[in-house]
Amino acid sequence: MFRLFFVTDIHGSDVCFRKFLKAAEIYKPNALLLCGDLTGKFIVPIIKQPDGTFKARYAGSDLVLAKQDDVVALQRKIADTGSYSYEVDSSEKEKLTTEYSKNMFQEKIRERTLSWLRLAQERLSGKKIEFFISPGNDDEPPIDEVLSNSEHAIYCEEKVVDVGGHEMVTLAWTNPTPWETTRECSDEELGQRVQKLLSGVKHMESCIFNFHCPPYDSGLDSAPEISKDLKAGTEMIPVGSKSIRKAIEEHQPVLGLHGHIHESRGALSIGKTLCINPGSEYGEGILRGAVVNLEKGKVKGYLLTSG
Amino acid sequence: MAQPDVTKDAEKVFARKATGLIRGLSWKDLFVQNENGLAPTAMVAALYIVVPAFFPGADIVTAYWIILPIALCYAISYGILGSCMPRSGGDYIFGSRVVHPVFGLMGSFMYFNAHFMLLGSLPIFAFRYLLPTPLLVAFPGNAAVQGFVSWIGVNENLAMVATLILFSGAAIPIIGIRYWKIWNWIMFTLGMIGAVIFIGILAFSTHEQFVTGFNNYAAQYGTSYQGIIDLAKANGYVLTPFLLAPTLIAMQYTTLYITTAWPVYIGGEAKEGRRSLAIAIIGSIVLAWVITILSQVLFYRVSPYDFSSALGYLAYQAPTKYPLPYAPEMYVLGNMIFPNPLTTLLVGFSIFIQTVSWLFNMNVLNSRMIFAWAFDRVFPKWFAQLHPKFHTPARALIVVACIGELYLLLAVYSNILTLMINASLLVNLAFIPAGFSCALLPFRRKDIWEKGPAWTRTMIGPIPVATITGLVHGVGLSILALSLILSPVEGATVSGGPISWLSITFVLAIYSGCFIIYYGARAYHLRKEGIDVAWAFKELPPE
Numbered sequence: 077m078f079r080l081f082f083v084t085d086i087h088g089s090d091v092c093f094r095k096f097l098k099a100a101e102i103y104k105p106n107a108l109l110l111c112g113d114l115t116g117k118f119i120v121p122i123i124k125q126p127d128g129t130f131k132a133r134y135a136g137s138d139l140v141l142a143k144q145d146d147v148v149a150l151q152r153k154i155a156d157t158g159s160y161s162y163e164v165d166s167s168e169k170e171k172l173t174t175e176y177s178k179n180m181f182q183e184k185i186r187e188r189t190l191s192w193l194r195l196a197q198e199r200l201s202g203k204k205i206e207f208f209i210s211p212g213n214d215d216e217p218p219i220d221e222v223l224s225n226s227e228h229a230i231y232c233e234e235k236v237v238d239v240g241g242h243e244m245v246t247l248a249w250t251n252p253t254p255w256e257t258t259r260e261c262s263d264e265e266l267g268q269r270v271q272k273l274l275s276g277v278k279h280m281e282s283c284i285f286n287f288h289c290p291p292y293d294s295g296l297d298s299a300p301e302i303s304k305d306l307k308a309g310t311e312m313i314p315v316g317s318k319s320i321r322k323a324i325e326e327h328q329p330v331l332g333l334h335g336h337i338h339e340s341r342g343a344l345s346i347g348k349t350l351c352i353n354p355g356s357e358y359g360e361g362i363l364r365g366a367v368v369n370l371e372k373g374k375v376k377g378y379l380l381t382s383g
Numbered sequence: 384m385a386q387p388d389v390t391k392d393a394e395k396v397f398a399r400k401a402t403g404l405i406r407g408l409s410w411k412d413l414f415v416q417n418e419n420g421l422a423p424t425a426m427v428a429a430l431y432i433v434v435p436a437f438f439p440g441a442d443i444v445t446a447y448w449i450i451l452p453i454a455l456c457y458a459i460s461y462g463i464l465g466s467c468m469p470r471s472g473g474d475y476i477f478g479s480r481v482v483h484p485v486f487g488l489m490g491s492f493m494y495f496n497a498h499f500m501l502l503g504s505l506p507i508f509a510f511r512y513l514l515p516t517p518l519l520v521a522f523p524g525n526a527a528v529q530g531f532v533s534w535i536g537v538n539e540n541l542a543m544v545a546t547l548i549l550f551s552g553a554a555i556p557i558i559g560i561r562y563w564k565i566w567n568w569i570m571f572t573l574g575m576i577g578a579v580i581f582i583g584i585l586a587f588s589t590h591e592q593f594v595t596g597f598n599n600y601a602a603q604y605g606t607s608y609q610g611i612i613d614l615a616k617a618n619g620y621v622l623t624p625f626l627l628a629p630t631l632i633a634m635q636y637t638t639l640y641i642t643t644a645w646p647v648y649i650g651g652e653a654k655e656g657r658r659s660l661a662i663a664i665i666g667s668i669v670l671a672w673v674i675t676i677l678s679q680v681l682f683y684r685v686s687p688y689d690f691s692s693a694l695g696y697l698a699y700q701a702p703t704k705y706p707l708p709y710a711p712e713m714y715v716l717g718n719m720i721f722p723n724p725l726t727t728l729l730v731g732f733s734i735f736i737q738t739v740s741w742l743f744n745m746n747v748l749n750s751r752m753i754f755a756w757a758f759d760r761v762f763p764k765w766f767a768q769l770h771p772k773f774h775t776p777a778r779a780l781i782v783v784a785c786i787g788e789l790y791l792l793l794a795v796y797s798n799i800l801t802l803m804i805n806a807s808l809l810v811n812l813a814f815i816p817a818g819f820s821c822a823l824l825p826f827r828r829k830d831i832w833e834k835g836p837a838w839t840r841t842m843i844g845p846i847p848v849a850t851i852t853g854l855v856h857g858v859g860l861s862i863l864a865l866s867l868i869l870s871p872v873e874g875a876t877v878s879g880g881p882i883s884w885l886s887i888t889f890v891l892a893i894y895s896g897c898f899i900i901y902y903g904a905r906a907y908h909l910r911k912e913g914i915d916v917a918w919a920f921k922e923l924p925p926e
Binding site for chain 2: 077079091094095098099102103293294295298314342343344360361362363367369371376377378379380381382383
């Protein structure tokens with residue numbers, strides 16, 4: 077029996093990543109999969125004031141921090157909820173501009189991802205656990221270089237890799253979202269990317285489709301309808317990919333691992349394929365995941381976890 | 384390409400465009416849902432005259448004041464638990480994450496079973512009594528009304544109507560939570576109209592007006608205001624001055640009506656659940672308490688305690704001697720002061736509608752409980768599958784409606800439910816584990832507690848407020864449950880059934896079922912799938 081532990085959409089949450097590594101001890105998987113939307117969404121400047129205090133706006137509150145210890149605690153909290161922070165003096169106006177923050181964002185993303193990869197190597201070395209990693213639609217391209225350069229983690233984006241005797245194909249791209257994220261394209265183009273990727277698969281029936289985008293109208297892709305001004309309604313609509321659904325229906329792989337829609341945590345079968353979206357609550361520091369047992373080319377059992 | 388979205392104010396957070404996480408039900412929707420659960424109009428109707436009849440010397444107003452701290456702690460406990468764990472499943476989620484899966488099931492499975500008992504028995508009460516009586520009072524002698532009353536009196540007709548309601552209560556939430564939400568708002572509006580009218584009638588009436596109205600009405604039946612008191616005394620009624628002991632015992636029954644936290648069972652569908660669940664639960668309980676206390680105080684001002692308890696004594700303790708055609712319901716007495724068919728109907732109908740709203744909500748709550756169990760694989764995963772088109776737990780809803788139908792048929796064609804189940808006890812016991820889960824939350828699951836909103840982490844000295852409110856909630860309800868078992872009142876209809884060896888056995892069977900379900904499921908999945916379901920509840924320490 078081969079056991080994998082799949083996690084997605086942790087969006088930079090430091091505590092979730094550390095929990096992910098801890099899961100190796102608890103669930104005892106043969107492979108760890110951290111695939112899709114690894115990086116955070118916010119960066120918080122912590123501004124040193126002339127009187128020695130620090131000011132920051134975080135989680136809707138204006139904070140005034142008296143001591144350096146408070147700053148460290150806030151930085152920890154910011155990191156755990158998936159955001160980034162940097163210290164700046166109030167006199168350094170140039171460090172509070174759009175351009176600076178944009179560069180700082182990339183630097184911080186790179187810095188945290190590298191620290192994660194180092195930590196993984198440290199914690200997993202000597203253990204017979206494979207560690208697969210790939211980006212998602214929210215992750216900007218520079219992250220690929222960081223991930224692919226890792227000595228320990230197996231970068232699997234747009235590749236066919238072996239996972240416990242199963243071929244696994246991975247794709248970060250999604251169909252269009254209201255947020256116009258970095259790796260999204262039309263559903264037709266997504267279908268072409270999927271087909272290109274699948275052309276390298278030899279045994280489709282035992283294959284794992286690790287597609288960040290969930291299949292359309294599967295219940296793993298229900299999200300509130302969003303207006304053009306990005307306001308959410310109460311009507312839940314399917315937002316997954318029709319191309320991915322079609323690929324699953326046609327090829328019937330053994331397992332579909334998906335993410336992208338945080339609130340659509342669940343598992344369901346499309347024909348012979350078990351499709352899973354473990355969901356995400358990274359902002360709360362909760363690690364959502366899925367333990368899947370594979371045996372003789374089939375899914376023997378699975379469990380959605382929350383820790 | 385995702386770009387940083389930089390604000391003008393440098394002290395604000397820079398945000399990058401990325402996918403978001405948003406949910407559906409607002410705090411107002413949840414507030415309305417819980418107010419329907421608390422059913423303040425039905426609460427007033429059930430208690431103001433019944434309690435003095437069964438508990439001589441008990442003062443329901445005092446009982447409500449005494450229950451207030453427990454009710455508030457209950458509301459805050461569920462608010463804290465919901466804010467820290469805003470997901471669907473309620474007591475099961477809280478107990479299983481904080482203490483143990485079996486502990487979570489003990490509350491959840493108890494409530495689940497209590498709902499079935501109510502799904503079976505409430506339609507009978509609603510269609511045989513709550514709907515016909517105001518119609519008869521508002522339209523005396525009306526042939527159509529009398530025809531309906533006769534028609535619904537036939538078991539098959541009652542079963543048909545109740546089945547329709549039961550399955551509508553499943554079908555609407557299957558189609559979508561949006562329609563279920565609209566339905567809740569309609570029921571809330573109709574329910575509140577009755578409460579407002581009743582309070583209005585009482586507020587603008589005097590004792591003298593009530594006596595005159597009562598005398599005018601009672602004269603048709605050869606009695607009067609003073610005649611009722613005399614008749615009650617002649618049949619064994621003794622006016623008992625206020626006594627604390629029966630008042631405390633009467634609190635057992637008030638608990639059933641003031642402790643409801645329905646939003647936590649659908650917490651996963653709440654918009655901004657960390658904020659909205661607490662606002663909805665605490666706000667609705669406070670409103671229900673205010674409506675109840677206000678209407679009780681106003682009622683006893685118009686119809687003093689000695690008369691009310693004498694009337695109640697005749698109606699419920701000596702029914703063969705009761706001279707009036709209808710039980711002393713609030714719309715009956717309201718009609719005596721302000722004899723208007725429309726207001727009488729609206730007040731009476733509001734009690735009916737709030738009772739029907741329970742039927743619609745209990746299907747949803749039970750389906751979410753099954754869904755949560757199935758999600759953790761404690762129940763078959765089949766129940767956790769969503770409808771492919773509507774994306775709602777249709778299977779769970781249909782199964783719940785089918786079990787409800789079974790209970791309904793049992794209730795219509797036999798008296799087994801009334802013999803073996805006490806609703807007050809089941810509901811009391813169902814809510815106890817959540818109190819202790821809240822008390823233990825800061826110690827056993829500090830990680831979850833610390834991620835909650837700031838107010839949930841408030842301390843009083845070295846003790847977290849969660850622990851204090853959780854203990855008051857848990858211990859308070861435990862004492863009430865114990866007092867219910869030790870001092871049951873024969874024939875007290877507000878208790879929802881007798882306390883007997885049969886009802887206690889039923890409770891013990893439910894508790895035993897929790898152990899069997901969890902350990903049975905765990906052994907099955909471990910052997911068959913190599914999966915330990917205990918992982919679903921395991922905290923992952925970051926270090």
